[in-house]
Amino acid sequence: MLSFSLTSLRALAAAVLLLQAGTALAQAPAESAKPAGADTQMLLFWFLLSTLALVLLVFVLFFTMIIVKMKPQLRKLYELPTVHDTWSGQVLGLLIGDPALVTGKNKDELMGHDYDGITEFDNDLPPWWKYGFYVTIVFAVAYMGYYHVAQAGQLQTAEYETEMQQATLLVSADNDDPNKLTTYAALKAPADLDAGKTIFTTNCAPCHGPNAEGKVGPNLTDEYWLHGGEINHVYKTIKFGVTSKGMVAWKGKLSGKQILQVSSFIASLKGSKPAGAKEPQGDKEL
CATH class of the missing domain: 1.10.760.10 (Cytochrome c-like domain)
Structure with a gap:
């Protein structure tokens, strides 16, 4: 079944490529009168872009088919103690339907505390939230080091002043330029x-x-x-x-x-x- 599906995908990819080639050849006589230049480059760009999109589509379909066909074997691998709790194991579990990597392990689990009928649950913070928080810490340290310690970049005030100086260069330097001071002497007559x-x-x-x-x-x-x-x-x-x-x-x-x-x-x-x-x-x- 898997070999039949792969053959079908290859045939589909070949058919789309032939269709693109035929379209390009059909347009060639009509555009032969145009000078080679920007139009040719744009045509080549869109051809390469569509080809890349097609390759990615085939890869995603092929990868999805592998996951579907090997899901029982991947589930057995995921259930191994040495794999289940690792980060790579969490990624594997997400592929086979276990959202623990996104939602966390513990959800609505009672902690045994009961105060006047009010119970306390133990819920994990979503891993994506924790990883995002770690990223902000790294970004803050890098920002502080780059802008305030090494002073390699301009802060907001300095950047504003620089942009204002650049803007004055765009104003015509004539008698109607409010940024250009005249050099007159006071009249005495x-x-x-x-x-x-x-x-x-x-x-x-x-x-x-x-x-x-x-x-x-x-x-x-x-x-x-x-x-x-x-x-x-x-x-x-x-x-x-x-x-x-x-x-x-x-x-x-x-x-x-x-x-x-x-x-x-x-x-x-x-x-x-x-x-x-x-x-x-x-x-x-x-």
Whole structure:
């Protein structure tokens, strides 16, 4: 019976292979006009993949037939004391229908304890659960050694900073790049400072006060700055704004020269000490 089944399987495998070969030959004339390249490689890939799947299927069927035919002999082998309690014996028992490898040996066995009608059972933890727990211990030790002891890998914070640095490389490095600081020098010409004062009075005074003493926004005349007091930092703050602090972006409303003019005017107010100045905010800059 076993030899007949093996012969049938071999015949089935040969028939499928012939069918695949015939399909490939039938497609060859239609694809002969196409240039050899990606299509040929994909066809070869799928042919090899289907062949591998067929081989695995035949192997599984063949292995299953062996287990079914030899089940009585395997059961006798499994019942031997030297085999039954070993790990390999548990695998053998799973093949012949004993799920002890998955469920454990003891299940709903009374331990002889009885408290007011409440009995205690002795149930094994499922072996798969215990092995999974052991794997987590090994993983934890390896993780601790790799990341914290040897410091061979980046932790979450360092990995985040690295990804952010890589992301900045994808932003165009032009005048509209908020990550690129300009290299302007403060304007000193009276005409530019007057123009900057006019812009400040019209657009900035409602939040920062007519003399930049600070109202809703911070005081711009002292040595303390939330986002940098150097001319290019002020330029960046005005141009791109700080949404989280309520500072709007003036990009698109003021030209680049106007932003530099008002930035230069603000820089000229340093140390003016206007009346009613708001308390310092941010970090001190000399």
